[in-house]
Amino acid sequence: MIQFQCDYSEGAHPRILERLVETNFEQTPGYGEDIYCRKAAGLIRNVCGAPDADVHFLVGGTQTNFTVISSILRPYQGVLCADTGHINVHETGAVEHGGHKVLALPSENGKLSAETARNAMIAHMEEDGPEHTVQPGMIYISFSTELGTVYTLAELEALAAVCREYDIPLFIDGARMGYGLASEGCDVTIKDIARLADVFYIGGTKQGALFGEAVVITNDSLKKDFRYFIKQNGGMLAKGRLLGIQFLALFEDGLYFSLSEHAVSLAHKLRAALKAKGYAFLVESPGNQQFPILGNELVKALSSEFGFSVWKNVDESHTAVRFCTSWATTPDAVDKLIEALP
Amino acid sequence: MIQFQCDYSEGAHPRILERLVETNFEQTPGYGEDIYCRKAAGLIRNVCGAPDADVHFLVGGTQTNFTVISSILRPYQGVLCADTGHINVHETGAVEHGGHKVLALPSENGKLSAETARNAMIAHMEEDGPEHTVQPGMIYISFSTELGTVYTLAELEALAAVCREYDIPLFIDGARMGYGLASEGCDVTIKDIARLADVFYIGGTKQGALFGEAVVITNDSLKKDFRYFIKQNGGMLAKGRLLGIQFLALFEDGLYFSLSEHAVSLAHKLRAALKAKGYAFLVESPGNQQFPILGNELVKALSSEFGFSVWKNVDESHTAVRFCTSWATTPDAVDKLIEALP
Amino acid sequence: MIQFQCDYSEGAHPRILERLVETNFEQTPGYGEDIYCRKAAGLIRNVCGAPDADVHFLVGGTQTNFTVISSILRPYQGVLCADTGHINVHETGAVEHGGHKVLALPSENGKLSAETARNAMIAHMEEDGPEHTVQPGMIYISFSTELGTVYTLAELEALAAVCREYDIPLFIDGARMGYGLASEGCDVTIKDIARLADVFYIGGTKQGALFGEAVVITNDSLKKDFRYFIKQNGGMLAKGRLLGIQFLALFEDGLYFSLSEHAVSLAHKLRAALKAKGYAFLVESPGNQQFPILGNELVKALSSEFGFSVWKNVDESHTAVRFCTSWATTPDAVDKLIEALP
C-alpha cells in the first residue's frame, strides 16, 4: 500500500533522527530551557525577520491552537474563523472546552475574507445590547487552509488591517505553512506572515518532524506569561530539547523549505500527468493536495494499492478524491500512481 | 557537570531510538490506531494481568492527569489528593482550569492515608446542605510519590476499599511507577496496581522513553469515549505510533523494569557510601531519590561539578539536598560523586 | 410611551406581589427547601401530569439554560440547536463558557426539524474518526421559539423520537411556554411537553412573575445531584421561597394560563385590525408577537408614542416591526396602537 492519505504517515526526516541520536546522552535542563531550544528560537526569529519575537515549542496542533487562543481571549470573547477552520470542525470542541465560542463565518475555498470578518465586527458593535452576544476577540486563519488553498499577500494584508482597525490580534495556524509557502503562485513569504500576524506557528508535525509546532509571538502584548499557558494546557514537554533539536535541524540550512518544495513539486507532477490524461479536478489546487475527479470503479480499483481520501461524490458515477504528497513522498511512488491511472 | 538533578535530563534508552530509526519510513495510520500501539497495549495488558483493560498512550504527565480526571468527574465534583500531590502543586492549576477543585488533604511523607480519605467522604456527606460544597468524586495518588516514598500493599488495599465503599474511582499517577516498584521493601506489583486502581498510568518520560505515558483503564465504566477526551485535551499525537514503538521497546523484554532497578540500585550504592562516611539523611528513602544532609560549604563546593536539588535548610550550617538517579545514570557518575564527598 | 417592546417591561401580576407581602415575615429555611417551593413543585407536577418529576426553581433563563446543559453533557459533547436558538445567539457564549460547543443547525422560522437533527447525529457517527469532532449529546429547542412560532405535536413527537433513537435527552426551553401553548392552532399541551421532553422549564420572568424559571426533570437519569449544579452555577436563591411563592400564585388556579391567553388574544386583536386596514405581515404568527410591514415614515411617527422593535428592512420604503403583547398589556394600549395606525 502506497500512502497519499495524509502528510503524517511516516516518522521524521533522517537528519532529525540523527540529531536526536547524537545528542541523546547530553544532559540538559528540562521544559524548553535548554540550549537547543534557544538556538532554534534564534534561527526562527532570523528566518522570520522578527528579532524581538518570542518563540515557544509545543507538541501538537490542537494543543497549540487552544493554548494560543486561551492566552488571547477574555472569557466573554470568541474567535472569528472560517466555518471550515480546523478549530471549528476537527478539534473536538477544544476551544469551547477552554470556554470560548468559535464564531464560524462563511468562507470560500477554506478562506475567510477581510470583508466577512469586518462585517462580523460591525454586526457585533451594532447589536442593541452587545453584551448579550459573544464579542469577537481575535481572527484565526490557517495558512495553508484545510482545503489546501493559500491566502494572497493582499488578502492577508486586508485581514491584518481589519485586526488593526478593531484592535484584535490575527493568529495564523501554520500547521502546513511550508506547503503553503511553496505553493504555486504564492506571493507570501514567512517574513510577511511574521509582519502581519500577531502570533502564528510553524508546523513541524506535518512538515518533516516527529512532532512539534513553533509558536512565534510578535505582538508584545501577547508575550507575558505565555509559559504558564503552555504548562497549564499540557504542552510543556519535560524533555523540551527534543523540540529544539528538531526545529534546529529544520531551520539551520533551509531543510524546512526544501522539504516543502519537494512535496509540492511532486503534487504538481501528479497534477500535470492527470491533466495530460484528461482528468478533471474539483478545484484548482496550488499545493501538496490534489483533488482529481475519477470514475467510481477506478476509485475502487486504486484503493487496493494506494491510500487516499474519498472527498466528495460529484455525480452518480464520479468521485473527487484527495491525493496528498508530503516531505516523505518518493518520486517512485508518484510514478506508480500515475502509471496506475488509465 | 554531572547531573543528579532529575530523571529527565537525557534522551531515551538507545534501544528506543533504534526502533524509531528502523520504523521511520513505514507508513501507518495516525492518532494511535497503528499496529505498534496495538502491540504495546497488548504487552501492557499482559504484564498488568488485565486482559480486558483499555490502554491509551498520551504525551506527558500533566496532560494525562487532567485528561483522566476530566473523564471521571462530574462538574460539581473534586478530586481527593495529598496536599503534596503533583496536581495540587505543580501543574499550574490544570485540573482547576478543567473546572474541578483539587480537594487537598493532609499527608505524611507524600502519602494520603485511607483514614484521611474516608473522613473527607464522611465530612462531605454529613454537611448540612452538601450541595453547597464540592462533592469528592475520586481519589488521586502517586506511586511513587513526589517525595520518593511508596505505598505498601496494605495501604493501597485500604485506599481501594474506601473507593469501593463510596463508589468512587482510584486513579494512580505512575509517572515514576517503575522506580516505585523497584524500591527497597516494596511489596506491591504492577498487577496489584492494575487490580486496585480503576485507572492508572505507566510513565515513560522519566523512565527511559523520550516521552509518553500509558493510561490503563481497568474499570469498564470509565472506558467509554476516552479517545474524545484525549483529542479534546490535546493529547492525541498525530504520529501516535511514536508512543507505541517506545512502549513496545520498554515492555517487550522487561526493559522498563531493569532500567528502574538500575536507577534504584545506584541510589542505594550512593546511600550506603554516604552512610559509611557518616552522613545523616532527611528521610529514609527506598527509591531513586536520596536526601542526605550536608554542610553548607560542601553543598557550595559540590555544585560546581554536580547538578542536584537543594531541598531544605536543616540548621544554620546544614542543608538537605536531593540526589536523583535515573535509568541513564552511570556507575561512574555515582563513583565520582561518592569520591567528591569527604 | 406605550410599550410593545418585549414581555418583561413591567413587574409582576398583582396577586404575586400580594403573596410576597403576606408571607414577608414568615421565617422559612433557605435555598428552596421551604414549604412554598414544595407546594409549587406539587402543583407543577400535577399540571404536567408528571407525578415523579423533580421540580427546581432558578432565577433567570440564561442561568437555567447553562445549568441544565451543564448537568447533561459530558465534556466532549455539544448541544444540537437551531441556529436562531437563544443559547446560540443571545447568551454571551454562556454554554461555551461552561465548556460545550453549541452545534447550530439550519432552521426554519426558528424551528429545528427532526430530520435536520437526525442527519446531524448520523453525520457525526459516520465521521472517519468521530473523536476528532464534538459528539452531539442532547437537543435543545424553545417552545415557543425566538420567532414566536410553535412546534406542532407531530414535530415534537418526531424530535423526541430522534432523541430516543440515539439515546440523548430533549431539553425544551419554555421561557415563553405559556404564550406558545395559548397560540392559535397549537395542538400541544403542557402534558405533551412533560411527556416528550426529558427536562424542560416553565418560564416565569416573561409570563407574569418578577423572575423565576421552574425546571421540570422527568427523566430519572438526569435527576441526580441537580442541586449541586444549581448552587455551582449561581442559581440557588438564598430566599428560595420567593420563587415558590410566585409559582404557587401562577399555578394554583390557572393564572399562568389565563395571563398567556390574555396576551395572545390582544395580539390577535391587533393582527385582525392590521389586516382589516390592509397591512401585510412578514410571517403569519400565531402568538403574542406580530410582525406587520409598515411604511418607513409610519415607523418613525409611531416610535414617538409607542415602544416596539424594528425587525427587518423589507424594501427601500418598508420595514417589518415587532409588536409584542404580554400578560400586562391593556386592551386600552392595543386600542391606542390600532388607532394610531392609518
Next chain:
Amino acid sequence: MIQFQCDYSEGAHPRILERLVETNFEQTPGYGEDIYCRKAAGLIRNVCGAPDADVHFLVGGTQTNFTVISSILRPYQGVLCADTGHINVHETGAVEHGGHKVLALPSENGKLSAETARNAMIAHMEEDGPEHTVQPGMIYISFSTELGTVYTLAELEALAAVCREYDIPLFIDGARMGYGLASEGCDVTIKDIARLADVFYIGGTKQGALFGEAVVITNDSLKKDFRYFIKQNGGMLAKGRLLGIQFLALFEDGLYFSLSEHAVSLAHKLRAALKAKGYAFLVESPGNQQFPILGNELVKALSSEFGFSVWKNVDESHTAVRFCTSWATTPDAVDKLIEALP
C-alpha cells in the same frame, strides 16, 4: 419556632416591598438599564465617596463572587483567600468551575493577614520555575468574615498595600458588610472600603432586601466590559429594576445602616444577658453573630422553640452554638430567648 439560624429567614424590609408595589406597572427597559438602577448607583457612589466608580447589580453572592473573579484573573491565575473563605468552602467549587484555583491560606478567626498574603506572593515568585504553579492574581477577603469578625482599618490598609506592591486587585466580599460596619469597635467606614478595595460588593440579600448584591468597581482597569461578564454568568436580571428599586430604598435615607445597627444592637443585648447569666463564649464576637457555650441538655431543650446553629463540641457536655440576629429580628424574640436561658 423563633429563628436565630441565619440572616435570610424572612423576606424584605416593608419599605422595599412598598416600592416594588408602587412601581409595579411602570414600563422600564430591561437588564439594569433603567432609571432606578441609575439612581441607586448614584446613591451608592455617593455614600462610598467614589464618584467615578462603576456600580452593577447582581442577584446573589456566589454568582457575584465568581463573576467578579472571572473578570479579574487570567486563566493561569488563582485567588488568594483565607482557608475559611466562602469561595473556598461554601460555593460548590464555583470559582474552580470557572477555571481558577482558590489558593487557600491559613487564617485566624476568619481573617487573612497581610503577612500571610505577602509570603504567598513571595513564595510564588521564588519558585524555581514559577510557571509550574498557579500565579496569585488577586486577594479575596470578606467583610465581615464567615466567623463574624471584622478587619481593622490597619489590617485592611496592610492588605491593600500588599496588593499595590504586587499589582494585584483586592476584592472584598461584602455580603454582610453592613453588619460588619456596625460591629463593636469597627474603625472602618464604607468610604475606607471603597478607597482600599479595587472592587467590592454591598450585600442586599442578608441585609434587608429580597435579594441583590451591588458590585462597586473603583479600579478603572477592571471596569471594561463588565456587563458581558454579568450576562455570561447568568447574573443579568431581565427586570433589572427590581435590584435598583431595592438598593434605592436601602440607601436613600440610610435604611441599610440602621437595619445593620438594629441587628447588631440586639446581638449585643443578647450577649450582655448571657454574660450576666455566667455563660462563656467560644470567641468574642463584635457583630450580629454570637457563639455562647451551652450545656448539651440546654441545647436540646432550646431547639424545640428556637432555631440556631450547633457550631462545635467544646467538651463532652458542652457545645458552642451560634445565634444570629438580623435586620428582621424583633426585640421580643431576643427577650424570649434570654428568658429561656436559665
